[in-house]
Amino acid sequence: MKNRIECSESACKWTGTESEMKQKKDPEFSFAYTYVCPKCGNDTYYELAAPIQCERVDHINQLIKIIASYGRKLFDHKGTIATMEKDAKGKVWFVDEYTRRRIYVAYKGLWKGFNHGGTLRNLVEEFYRYIKTGEQIDIRLIGLKGFRTDGSNIWGYPPKDVVKMRRDALKLPCCKEY
Secondary structure, X not given: OOOEEEEOOOOOOEEEEHXXXXXXXXXXXXXXXXXXXXXXXXXXXXXXXXXXXXXHHHHHHHHHHHHHOOOOXXXXXXXXXXXXXXXXXXXXXXXXXXXXEEEEXXXXXXXXXXXXXXXXXXXXXXXXXXXXXOOOEEXXXXXXXXXXXXXXXXXXXXXXXXXXXXXXXXXXXXXXXO
């Protein structure tokens, strides 16, 4: 696995690999290059330890891929799919697909770098609960029906896609039909 890095700029916190960074000529040495963050241009960063492999995290990442493969493709940005991960200390993180920022999901305040609204934040909190406790996710939260006059779901997914998405999600041990 490639070494993962995180930009040290607190306003950015972009995560990725060194190969995804931009190269910039070093002004002091014409023959040298330095790597800079592709988002903010900062040249300082640190290595992240590899996430801990965990069965429940794998289940949730499979569910995220299912959600990203239907309808409006939530959790997918130009082929980059959001993920959940657990670190060596047991903390659970959401890696946003658009901002590429790691977000500590147990934090109760504003999630800086989270590019979705409250409905998906609630779903990510359900992901967290499953990872921590094993409590299964209610399938009705996938393609949540809202108070729309046409009876469509809040996500704006076509009804056929919601049916397929839920069918696929129920094959995973993290989802349950209540």
